[in-house]
Amino acid sequence: MMEDKKIERLFQEKLKDFEMQPSPLVWENIESNLTKKKKRRILPIWWFTSGIASMIVIGLLLFPKAEYVDENIPFETKETITKQNENTNIVTNQNNQIKELNTTPKSAEDNIIKPKNTPVVVQQKEELVVSNKIATQKKNPLKSALTVKGFKADGKIAMKNVLYDALNLKTKERELEKKDFIAEVSKENEKKEDQSNNSKWSVSPVFGILTSQSFTKTSAIDSKLSQNEISNPGTIAYGVNFAYQLSDKLSIKSGLQVQNMSYDTENVGIVASSVISNNLENISFNNGSNFLYINATDAESVSSLDLSSSNSLQEATLTQDLNYIEFPLELKYQVFSSGTIQTSIISGFSTLFLTKNNISAQSATFSENIGEANNLNSINFSANLGLDVEFNISRKMRLNINPMFKSQLNTFSENPTNFRPYILGVYSGLRYSF
Secondary structure, eight states: OHHHHHHHHHHHHHTSSOOOOOOHHHHHHHHHHHHSOOOOOOOOHHHHHHHHHHHHHHHHHHSOOOOOOOTTSOHHHHHHHHHHHHHHHHHHHHHHHHHHHHTSOHHHHHHSOOOTTHHHHHHHHHHHHHHHHHHHHHTOHHHHHHHHHHHHHHHHHHHHHHHHHHHHHHHHHHHHHHHHHHHHHHHHHHHHHHHHHTOOEEEEEEEEEEEEEESSOOOSSOGGGTTSOEEOOOEEEEEEEEEEEOSSSEEEEEEEEEEEEEEEEEEEEEEEOSSSOOOOTTEEEOTTOOEEEEETTOHHHHHTSOOOTTSOEEEEEEEEEEEEEEEEEEEEEEEEEOSSEEEEEEEEEEEEEEEEEEEEEEESSOEEEEEEESSBOSEEEEEEEEEEEEEESSSSEEEEEEEEEEEEESOBSOOTTOOOEEEEEEEEEEEEEO
16 A cells, blocks of 8 residues: 555655646547446456456457558658657557546455656647648548549640640641642742743844944044044844853853944045045945046045036945844853842854945935945954843743843954944844743
């Protein structure tokens, strides 16, 4: 008995300052146990201890340790729940011990040593209640319903997005098909244009307007007329040209052209004379022509002549007409292209074959062919330089305008007057590619 009192005093001293408010659930369990009718039995203490051990073993067998871990809970929370499950098992076992103690008769209660960690058991039980509330809140059916509704709403949104993406995909596919069709048509057109542009050969009829002039203001007929005025009436050229495309920008062209040239020597005095006649050294006169040719503006020349009424002086114009067949050989290099307009530089030379050589005299009272120049070479050459501008009419047809400068070389076998002719002309034609 003395030992029992010492133990009780020891508990009193240790628990003197300890205050703890157990939860209502604990008090309800205690009150229900107190109201039960207790059968006072005197049992040996080894029965009591063996019963407790048996209940512990049965509890462990009936309630094995199980750990439920929610995959949606973070790692730290999983560890906390595992620990709470372990504490729940401990509290359950200790609860069973308390219930067994409450059902024990008073006489036996005095001989039983009370556990020292009872306050800890109560605290752990309260923590268990709190954790159960938290778990209950987490598993709230309303929240679960909202989650399901939210999932359904997300599913609808996802379905709408899928349908929208499918429609967009079909629309994009149609657009791509249209673009592919347009691209194919464009490629076909480009291919046709390339094929037309890749045509190597082309032919062009040519027509030109020319003017024949000289670098020196002298007469080509005779040095006596070098002081006379020289005029250049307009003439024409016509023919056909062929071209072959060497590269994208370079082509070679040739052809055949008929080229007319004309020079007028004005203010020439003509006197019919049987004594002195046909005095122009570079003209081969026709038979039956007997004229004296002087500069009508030269008063000394006129006064030195013994003119009678029968051989009066007439003022006339001497016209020299020359025709050539031209074979040009030129290179054309494209320097500018805008799709509809192409500009090229042309350079080369031509071979000229003399086909017509005629000199005539015209006055107020007569017009007569007096002969031809005797100092012309039958073959001569010219150096050519020009600009070619082409306008696209169709894939194979182009209109070209071609201003040209042609300087004649080796025109005269003898040239005492140093006459140096050249031609300025504007040629035009329709070029057809094939």
